[in-house]
Amino acid sequence: MAQTTYCDREQSRALVTDGGTAVEPRAVTVANNKGGVGKTVITINVADRLAARGHRVLVLDTDPAGNLTEGIGLKDSYNEDPHFGQLLAEGEFEDVGLDDVIVETEWFDVMPSNIDLGSRQNLLDQDRQAFRYLEDKIVEPLLGERYDYILIDTEASSDSLFMDAAIWATQNMIIPVEPAEESLRGLQGLMEGQIADASQHRDVQILALVVNRCGSDNEVKRVIEELNEHFHDKLPSFIRKDVLESEGTRLQHGGLRERVAIKRAWKEGVPLAEYDAEDDQIEHFDELARIVEQGGVQF
Ligand SMILES: Nc1ncnc2c1ncn2[C@@H]1O[C@H](COP(=O)(O)OP(=O)(O)OP(=O)(O)O)[C@@H](O)[C@H]1O
Ligand SMILES: [Mg+2]
Numbered sequence: 001m002a003q004t005t006y007c008d009r010e011q012s013r014a015l016v017t018d019g020g021t022a023v024e025p026r027a028v029t030v031a032n033n034k035g036g037v038g039k040t041v042i043t044i045n046v047a048d049r050l051a052a053r054g055h056r057v058l059v060l061d062t063d064p065a066g067n068l069t070e071g072i073g074l075k076d077s078y079n080e081d082p083h084f085g086q087l088l089a090e091g092e093f094e095d096v097g098l099d100d101v102i103v104e105t106e107w108f109d110v111m112p113s114n115i116d117l118g119s120r121q122n123l124l125d126q127d128r129q130a131f132r133y134l135e136d137k138i139v140e141p142l143l144g145e146r147y148d149y150i151l152i153d154t155e156a157s158s159d160s161l162f163m164d165a166a167i168w169a170t171q172n173m174i175i176p177v178e179p180a181e182e183s184l185r186g187l188q189g190l191m192e193g194q195i196a197d198a199s200q201h202r203d204v205q206i207l208a209l210v211v212n213r214c215g216s217d218n219e220v221k222r223v224i225e226e227l228n229e230h231f232h233d234k235l236p237s238f239i240r241k242d243v244l245e246s247e248g249t250r251l252q253h254g255g256l257r258e259r260v261a262i263k264r265a266w267k268e269g270v271p272l273a274e275y276d277a278e279d280d281q282i283e284h285f286d287e288l289a290r291i292v293e294q295g296g297v298q299f
Contacts, residue, residue, distance in 0.1 A: 025144035027170035028151050028292055031163055034186040035156035038176040038212035040068045041262055043153040047108045048271035049289035055148040057108035062162035063155040066113035073269030074112045077103055083114035088124060088133040107271055125161050135169035149292060158193055167198045176210045179220040179255060208291050209234045214255035221251040233297060236287050256284050
């Protein structure tokens with residue numbers, strides 16, 4: 001493994017070398033309070049594209065429902081002990097270590113969710129320091145050491161310990177929204193709630209906002225217009241009005257598109273590129289992977 005020097009978390013992390021290329025390790029939370037917007041699909045496929053670009057990638061499924069765990073073919077792990085929630089319990093599972101809760105897949109490593117994660121989260125909720133444990137016990141020891149990138153999938157909730165802990169630990173976010181007016185209100189809630197709270201102590205960066213599951217209707221156009229008005233510097237090129245217009249693409253044809261292949265890949269337990277290497281949305285996941293590498297959208 002490449003030589004790594006650790007910096008204080010408040011400072012930028014040291015560069016590690018990866019086959020001669022400089023890599024700045026980065027952890028990212030994929031979150032939105034709203035359900036079904038594509039958090040899990042985006043986590044799996046951005047992780048897959050980062051891994052395809054030669055990086056060492058870990059995905060952490062903090063959603064007690066375990067959709068990511070299932071969607072990457074690890075349904076059995078969901079019902080098995082040990083699991084990462086036990087790592088966070090103070091003094092209770094001393095014999096459980098990081099290696100015991102990491103599962104290797106063909107594409108990237110995963111810390112699966114578990115059937116007991118919900119009750120574990122409820123127990124941890126009573127511990128005032130619990131929101132720090134994800135950082136102290138998982139992200140800090142692994143990021144830049146064993147992994148270049150750690151992606152954390154979260155549940156849809158405005159009151160989730162794991163989501164708060166993930167934002168705290170990663171300080172970077174990708175936020176998927178759906179192409180509907182109310183999704184922008186949800187986005188505002190997230191920004192004024194969990195992100196604002198974490199930002200009192202941490203420099204939280206939104207790396208990208210992604211409008212997902214786009215059909216070709218006027219709602220897509222409206223949401224893309226509104227995102228461009230308020231968050232232009234957080235938008236990948238496939239959502240940026242100037243780029244779309246310069247390509248002659250109508251706004252209602254922008255965003256991450258609704259594709260049957262995306263749904264089928266999840267059902268088969270594989271990343272999209274494994275299911276159909278020719279799918280036209282893969283390039284958007286590739287762009288999101290570049291945004292994660294670069295620490296934000298570059299103009
Ligand atoms: N671009 C897309 N095209 C087609 N289907 C999609 C797309 N994005 C997501 N889906 C499907 O929509 C459903 C919801 O997506 P996903 O599970 O990623 O959302 P989520 O935000 O993680 O949901 P939850 O809040 O339940 O965790 C899944 O069945 C998924 O396969
Ligand atoms: Mg999900």
